[in-house]
Amino acid sequence: MDEKILVLIPCYNEEENIVNTVERLRSTCPEVDFLVINDCSTDGSAALLQSRGYPFLDLPVNLGIGGGVQCGYLYATRYGYDVTVQMDGDGQHDPAYLREVVQPVLNGECDMCIGSRFIKKEGFQTSFMRRVGIRFLSGLIHLLCGKRVLDVTSGFRATNARMTAYFAKHYATDYPEPEAILAACLAGYTVGEAPVIMQERQGGVSSISSFKSVYYMVKVSLALIIDRFSIHKTRGGKA
Amino acid sequence: MTPQLQFFMILGAVALLLIIFIFLKRGLMSVKYSLLWLGLAVGLVIFAMFPYVVYVLRDLLDMEMPVNLVFLLMFCFVLIVLLSLSIAISQLADKCKRLTQANAILEKRLRDLEEKQ
Incomplete structure (x- = not known):
């Protein structure tokens, strides 16, 4: 691949997983650049990244996943990457599927391609309650913009330069994944999905604990409905 | 009064x-x-x-007690102040986020430059 590809790996207190994730990425896809975004971790993540010599952004205050990933999109835009891939630092996303997620974007089939675990329904399918929640959000997004995306909370996604520049400007701060899909569709970008197989997280704690899930659903649903009214379609997505 | x-x-x-x-x-x-x-x-x-102002307003809104009108107006006022504070905080949070991101990108550039030397 001649295109410059950047893999963003958000990292918040992932010292148990981050080295495995990065090493696996390096051995599977040696041709891509990667950038770890340390979101002001309170464990030894920063020192670990430094000692390993990995390229990383060190946020001085904790911004949450949205602010951190957006920082990566800013970086990718500034350094002229053709495709930017977001991949979780906890080992859930297998770099072996990086090509599957990137290829539709490279082919120009879509501006953003989401790695979806629900297309082939293989591998880790998450808990029943979460699947219900994801289905609901998927339905809501379908209702609000007419686009059906199955795995709306997947954080394994590739974006082309145009989409990346849009996200560098507009990206939700907390729980951004479903909102980013709707924002992209409403702003006139095309969104696609590619089947991937996901693993259960290897260690550490998920950013969405069970008691926060009600807050998550309410907040995301409301944010989606508000986005519907605040984002206006632009021709060809030139926002 | x-x-x-x-x-x-x-x-x-x-x-x-x-x-x-x-x-x-x-x-x-x-x-x-x-x-x-x-x-x-x-x-x-x-x-x-000039309590007369309050009495006139009371008559206009047809309220029983002039003091209730004062309370109502105060409450509305506090609501407006709180809303304006929420807006101010949201704007500050966004600026803070932008600064943090710019800082992180600059910090990486600086680190890379130092390593090159």
């Missing part, structure tokens, strides 16, 4: 006006955010000095 109550109302309203003025003088509050509070203080001084 008894003269006693009127006296204390005027006293309280003038005290509020003074406190805001002192905050402004010491630079504790920016003029932008003081405008709402100054408006409230001036309104209270007018209400205290």
